[in-house]
Amino acid sequence: DTAVSQTPKYLVTQMGNDKSIKCEQNLGHDTMYWYKQDSKKFLKIMFSYNNKELIINETVPNRFSPKSPDKAHLNLHINSLELGDSAVYFCASSPFRFSNQPQHFGDGTRLSIL
């Protein structure tokens, strides 16, 4: 029974399209995150939600819009996809918003822009 699940696992699409990635956690955690791992392999925080409230919003183009309908779900919608958006996107969750809490990651969504 997967703790943090992301769909889809792979996403191949063309420049200019709009796409969404879904994330669900069944751990009962309050806090969820989106990370981007680019070609240089850095894992960088994009957004964090605590109990449906946005608490971290890094310098991310406003083409990226997270949505948290409830504390178990955090979806990522991306408008007007660009070549530079190609990356692996990881969803994660932690029990509370404090950064010393170990985060549980999904297996990632590999986004490829043609």
Place this chain on the structure above:
Amino acid sequence: DQQVKQNSPSLSVQEGRISILNCDYTNSMFDYFLWYKKYPAEGPTFLISISSIKDKNEDGRFTVFLNKSAKHLSLHIVPSQPGDSAVYFCAATAQGGSEKLVFGKGTKLTVNP
């Protein structure tokens, strides 16, 4: 602006020997550090952590050492096993700060049988 640096992209050791993975940080506000392990096509999994009030934390075969004055931490795996072959990420945070983790680029460990 790499606040967390893992300068060795890869490390290869023999089964049964010690693996030492290193991590340096530049932000003196960081006071909590975590190591994550990642297998291909999977997400990172939490391995071990250390607070800046300690200089060592041990969990089975895994020990993390922190040298605050040098802004350096290391992960020791003894004895290394082939199943330890993975990418290891160091991460740091300022607990009273921005609530976010800053990750290093990772070190790929290969343990040869």
